[in-house]
Amino acid sequence: MNEPPQNPGRSIEAVVEALGGALSKAGILQSGKKIIKKETLEFLNKRFGSHDWNKAMHRLKKYYGIPNDYHGKIDKDGNYLTKKGRIIDSLLSFVY
Numbered sequence: 001m002n003e004p005p006q007n008p009g010r011s012i013e014a015v016v017e018a019l020g021g022a023l024s025k026a027g028i029l030q031s032g033k034k035i036i037k038k039e040t041l042e043f044l045n046k047r048f049g050s051h052d053w054n055k056a057m058h059r060l061k062k063y064y065g066i067p068n069d070y071h072g073k074i075d076k077d078g079n080y081l082t083k084k085g086r087i088i089d090s091l092l093s094f095v096y
Contacts, residue, residue, distance in 0.1 A: 012066055012070060012072075012082055012088075013082050013083065013084055013086070016082050016086045016087075016088055017082075017084075017086060021082070021086035021087050021088065022086065022087050023085050023086055023087075024073075024075045024077070024079055024081050024085050024086070024087050026075040026076040026077040026079070027075065027076045028073050028074070028075055028076075028081075028085070029043055029044075029073075029074045029075060029076055030073060030074045031073045031083075032071040032072075032073075032083075033071055034071065035054055036053050036054050036057060036074065040053075040074055041053055043076070044074075044078060044091070047076075047078070048078055048092060051095040052095070053091060053095075055094075056091045056092075056094040056095045057074075057080060057091060057094070059094040060080050060088070060089055060091060060093070060094045063089075063094070064088060064089070066088070071083075072088065073085060074091070075087075077090070078090050078091045078092050079091070
C-alpha cells in the first residue's frame with residue numbers, strides 16, 4: 001500500500017476530491033451509521049465472501065486518518081465513500 005495522504009486541517013471531502021477521488025457509479029448499500037448494517041453485511045458476504053467488514057472499515061479509517069465518528073457510505077462494489085459519494089478506497093483492500 002502507498003502512504004496515506006497527509007492533509008491536516010482539510011476536510012475528508014476536500015482531500016478526496018483534491019486527490020481525484022471518482023464518484024461511485026455503483027448503487028449505495030448504506031449511508032451513515034456507526035456500524036455496518038446487517039443487510040449490508042449480507043450483501044458484501046454474498047458478493048465477496050465472508051469477511052469482517054467492520055474491522056476492514058476501521059482499518060481503512062485508521063490508514064487514512066479518518067475520525068471514527070465520520071460515517072460515510074458503502075457502495076455495491078465494496079467501496080467506502082465520502083458523504084458526497086466519492087470513493088476513498090475499497091474495503092476489500094483492508095480485509096486480512
